[in-house]
Amino acid sequence: xxxxxxxxxxxxxxxGAACARALARAGFEVLVVDETVPGGGTTxxxxxxxxxxxxxxxxxxxxxxxxxxxxxxxxxxxxxxxARAEVDRAGTLWVAEDEADLQxxxxxxxxxxxxxxxxxxxxxxxxxxxxxxxxxxxxxxxxVPDDLVVYAPSVVDVLMRDAIADGARFELARATxxxxxxVELEGERAIEAEHVVNxxxxxxLALLDAxxxxxxxxxxxxxxxxxxxxxxxxxxxxxxxxxxxxxxxxDAKASVAFNLQPRKTGQMLLGSSREFEARxxxxxxxxxxxxxxxxxxxxxxxxxLQVLRCWAGFRVATSDNLPLIGPVASDEGLLLACGHxxxxxxxxxxxxxxxAARLRGEEAPIDNRPYLPSRFAQSSS
Amino acid sequence: xxxxxxxIDGVPTRVRAGTSVAVAVLAAGVRAFRRxxxxxxxxxxxxxxxxxxxxxxxxxxxxxxxxxxxxxEGMRIETGxxxxxxxxxxxxxxxxxxxxxxxxxxxxxxxxxxGPAGVAAAVRAAEAGKNVILVDDNxxxxxxxxxxxRRSDAALRTPTRKSHWLERLDESGARVIxxxxxxxxxxPHSLRADREEGTVDLRCETLVxxxxxxxxxxxxxxxxxxxxxxxxxxQALLKSGLDISGQRVAFVGSGPLMLAVAAAVREAAGHVxxxxxxxxxxxxFRLGVGLWRHPAKLAQLTGMKRRIAHRVxxxxxxxxxxxxxxxxxxxxxxxxxxxxxxxxxxxxxFGLVPCTRLAQLLGFAKASxxxxxxxxxxxxxxxxxxxxxxxxxxxGGVDVALLExxxxxLAAAGREDLARKLLGPLRRERRFGDALERAFALDPSLxxxxxxxxxxxxxxxxxxxxxxxxxSMRDAKLQARCGMGPCQGRVCGSALEFIRGWxxxxxxxxxxxxxxxxx
Numbered sequence: 001x002x003x004x005x006x007x008x009x010x011x012x013x014x015x016g017a018a019c020a021r022a023l024a025r026a027g028f029e030v031l032v033v034d035e036t037v038p039g040g041g042t043t044x045x046x047x048x049x050x051x052x053x054x055x056x057x058x059x060x061x062x063x064x065x066x067x068x069x070x071x072x073x074x075x076x077x078x079x080x081x082x083a084r085a086e087v088d089r090a091g092t093l094w095v096a097e098d099e100a101d102l103q104x105x106x107x108x109x110x111x112x113x114x115x116x117x118x119x120x121x122x123x124x125x126x127x128x129x130x131x132x133x134x135x136x137x138x139x140x141x142x143x144v145p146d147d148l149v150v151y152a153p154s155v156v157d158v159l160m161r162d163a164i165a166d167g168a169r170f171e172l173a174r175a176t177x178x179x180x181x182x183v184e185l186e187g188e189r190a191i192e193a194e195h196v197v198n199x200x201x202x203x204x205l206a207l208l209d210a211x212x213x214x215x216x217x218x219x220x221x222x223x224x225x226x227x228x229x230x231x232x233x234x235x236x237x238x239x240x241x242x243x244x245x246x247x248x249x250x251d252a253k254a255s256v257a258f259n260l261q262p263r264k265t266g267q268m269l270l271g272s273s274r275e276f277e278a279r280x281x282x283x284x285x286x287x288x289x290x291x292x293x294x295x296x297x298x299x300x301x302x303x304x305l306q307v308l309r310c311w312a313g314f315r316v317a318t319s320d321n322l323p324l325i326g327p328v329a330s331d332e333g334l335l336l337a338c339g340h341x342x343x344x345x346x347x348x349x350x351x352x353x354x355x356a357a358r359l360r361g362e363e364a365p366i367d368n369r370p371y372l373p374s375r376f377a378q379s380s381s
Numbered sequence: 382x383x384x385x386x387x388x389i390d391g392v393p394t395r396v397r398a399g400t401s402v403a404v405a406v407l408a409a410g411v412r413a414f415r416r417x418x419x420x421x422x423x424x425x426x427x428x429x430x431x432x433x434x435x436x437x438x439x440x441x442x443x444x445x446x447x448x449x450x451x452x453x454e455g456m457r458i459e460t461g462x463x464x465x466x467x468x469x470x471x472x473x474x475x476x477x478x479x480x481x482x483x484x485x486x487x488x489x490x491x492x493x494x495x496g497p498a499g500v501a502a503a504v505r506a507a508e509a510g511k512n513v514i515l516v517d518d519n520x521x522x523x524x525x526x527x528x529x530x531r532r533s534d535a536a537l538r539t540p541t542r543k544s545h546w547l548e549r550l551d552e553s554g555a556r557v558i559x560x561x562x563x564x565x566x567x568x569p570h571s572l573r574a575d576r577e578e579g580t581v582d583l584r585c586e587t588l589v590x591x592x593x594x595x596x597x598x599x600x601x602x603x604x605x606x607x608x609x610x611x612x613x614x615x616q617a618l619l620k621s622g623l624d625i626s627g628q629r630v631a632f633v634g635s636g637p638l639m640l641a642v643a644a645a646v647r648e649a650a651g652h653v654x655x656x657x658x659x660x661x662x663x664x665x666f667r668l669g670v671g672l673w674r675h676p677a678k679l680a681q682l683t684g685m686k687r688r689i690a691h692r693v694x695x696x697x698x699x700x701x702x703x704x705x706x707x708x709x710x711x712x713x714x715x716x717x718x719x720x721x722x723x724x725x726x727x728x729x730x731f732g733l734v735p736c737t738r739l740a741q742l743l744g745f746a747k748a749s750x751x752x753x754x755x756x757x758x759x760x761x762x763x764x765x766x767x768x769x770x771x772x773x774x775x776x777g778g779v780d781v782a783l784l785e786x787x788x789x790x791l792a793a794a795g796r797e798d799l800a801r802k803l804l805g806p807l808r809r810e811r812r813f814g815d816a817l818e819r820a821f822a823l824d825p826s827l828x829x830x831x832x833x834x835x836x837x838x839x840x841x842x843x844x845x846x847x848x849x850x851x852x853s854m855r856d857a858k859l860q861a862r863c864g865m866g867p868c869q870g871r872v873c874g875s876a877l878e879f880i881r882g883w884x885x886x887x888x889x890x891x892x893x894x895x896x897x898x899x900x
Contacts, residue, residue: 036855037853039859039860044859153860157860226900270897296898303896304897306443306444308894309869310891
């Protein structure tokens with residue numbers, strides 16, 4: 001059985017939903033397919049931290065644009081949606097452990113300021129005031145006040161609702177293969193379209209034929225999280241140690257970094273860990289304990305909080321830590337929107353904006369070349 | 382054992398030894414233990430540690446299940462369960478180092494759950510010469526139906542079978558560890574448990590899962606009022622020291638448990654003012670007629686019934702509970718006529734649901750399984766050599782649980798020859814259990830007793846109306862927080878399974894909330 005649509009988006013996670021909304025708003029006829037409820041996959045496993053990151057200029061631009069679009073989106077939400085999205089304009093504190101870290105803080109401050117991102121350096125006392133549960137002796141931190149925290153699955157619900165209001169449709173279906181202008185589904189069905197957007201996250205690359213995958217290699221990085229019962233006020237900002245950057249952008253087989261998020265409910269969400277070559281989504285007790293021990297280094301009393309639940313999710317990382325946004329092999333019939341590692345939430349909206357501009361034939365809001373899948377192409381076209 | 386003196390919100394009081402914290406607080410006249418997320422007053426419901434409504438701050442530590450903790454000399458109990466900034470262990474230095482105990486125990490056979498099935502399994506395995514550890518979340522052995530009775534409960538007769546088995550347990554050589562909750566596992570040979578003082582790592586060659594069943598609660602308007610408890614919940618509170626003399630109890634729900642607990646209330650000098658059973662008289666009558674095959678059961682059931690002064694109303698469903706001046710007012714209906722009755726307690730419950738979460742975490746059951754599936758030797762289907770017995774394999778009553786426990790214990794100890802001899806009696810006992818299930822099956826019209834603004838998820842104060850556009854339990858959880866609280870969907874999940882036909886969401890560790898450093 002064949003059907004047609006102008007655009008088919010495979011994947012209704014935060015990236016797919018953002019693309020669906022942007023494209024439907026631009027007047028395209030959009031069909032979104034996903035094998036599970038929208039926002040029910042990796043999006044539900046992540047932290048919902050909207051954060052500007054400086055691993056590279058390209059990452060800075062993409063996260064910056066993403067964050068700007070987030071502020072715009074959130075300003076459009078009604079009170080009920082804002083409450084459900086658990087929006088918290090908490091800001092991020094990049095915490096320094098020692099003098100070397102403090103120098104990194106100063107460099108970061110300079111870089112952020114150059115790029116128009118508001119930031120502030122806190123000294124030891126200011127840091128203790130801002131976060132009383134942090135241990136004594138931490139020399140300072142970089143505060144980024146415009147970063148924020150959202151509950152992503154709920155935002156996906158909002159994005160899909162908007163997309164559907166603009167004429168998009170959603171179908172619960174499992175894609176088995178995508179090629180330019182066609183999506184094959186389980187049960188020998190297929191959908192034909194002018195453009196296919198592959199936003200299938202963890203499963204995205206497996207849907208592609210070998211030729212489309214040309215040169216693109218991704219690795220799955222498993223992450224574990226733990227969420228506590230309600231302890232309002234225990235932390236006020238998203239707290240990230242500077243070592244997080246080493247963990248996120250590095251190559252170690254397994255690493256942990258202190259990353260704590262206070263949720264609007266008063267629960268504390270603790271991460272982070274990264275593990276290559278992990279098999280399944282069962283919790284690795286040893287790595288979890290390392291993550292907790294690392295957190296205790298910064299916040300001694302955190303380990304006394306009651307944990308309700310632990311879970312794991314998979315980030316998809318390319319070799320240069322930038323996502324894949326754009327056509328495969330210069331064929332506009334198949335576009336990728338995946339490979340976002342730990343920045344899927346932040347850059348979902350900027351990803352959607354880049355793709356929408358492309359399909360509308362407009363100029364991209366930022367230089368889109370660093371994210372093009374063709375940057376990995378090995379065969380000459 | 383001396384009677385301890387404790388303080389409740391700063392007020393000193395002396396309680397009988399063995400009294401649970403929840404019962405002590407109820408006896409002190411406290412109506413609201415804590416406030417829900419939405420600000421409404423809450424008090425104990427399930428009485429057995431699965432609903433998390435009884436949480437109090439005890440000795441400075443917030444979020445503790447007061448129904449599972451026995452009072453101790455000098456204990457400081459505070460209602461309101463507010464966060465106080467983490468663990469307030471005065472005098473203990475916390476700088477990230479482990480300031481707690483941890484034990485590592487190794488055994489041949491590990492039995493999880495010390496209700497009748499677990500006790501029987503442990504006894505048989507130990508008597509067959511194996512090293513056995515029996516572990517349980519409750520303060521004492523016995524599970525729910527044999528929950529520790531106290532010396533003042535002369536009126537609540539201790540079944541001789543219980544004392545026989547517990548004596549045998551004492552003599553068997555099995556090591557019994559209570560007040561210890563299994564929270565996670567790394568395969569069936571390595572489990573982690575949590576107790577007040579610290580962590581217990583349990584390694585075993587063979588595992589026997591005897592995690593029992595919990596009560597199914599169905600929401601109706603007003604069911605979150607303090608004083609509305611489970612039927613099994615009321616039984617648990619009585620056995621943990623609750624003095625109900627002179628107090629009125631109205632029952633609304635389903636199942637033989639209602640008869641048993643009503644009898645217990647009467648024996649404890651309480652007044653049973655109503656018994657509303659949703660099953661039709663016809664169905665239960667047919668069960669009664671069929672009981673001629675089980676004379677002992679017939680005697681048991683009719684004996685129970687005779688002791689109850691009040692008539693059971695069949696085909697009767699809950700409408701709502703309201704708070705009157707000094708009582709709860711329960712409204713019920715038989716479809717045409719509405720009735721109301723005033724009571725101090727409303728005891729409600731609609732059958733039992735096998736506890737399969739440990740089996741799920743082990744990969745031996747799916748969230749959609751109604752029970753843990755076993756073969757004739759009580760070996761878990763799909764597991765290499767792990768066993769399960771009792772209510773978690775299907776609700777069948779205490780006679781079935783004991784026999785299943787014996788079979789599992791013997792088979793786990795390599796004595797299938799002895800186990801085989803019990804299969805005949807077990808088959809006969811199971812027939813009665815199956816007949817019970819059929820007689821008390823839930824009427825589909827109960828689904829409409831939940832109103833749009835009735836709270837369905839008590840932990841997160843989610844109303845039925847919030848779930849209107851949701852398509853599955855997972856969707857309800859992600860989008861409406863239903864099932865995200867401390868009970869992790871135990872109460873709302875079982876209710877929605879009946880109301881909406883939704884499969885519960887996948888279980889995750891820890892099985893019960895645990896201090897982060899103990900994960």
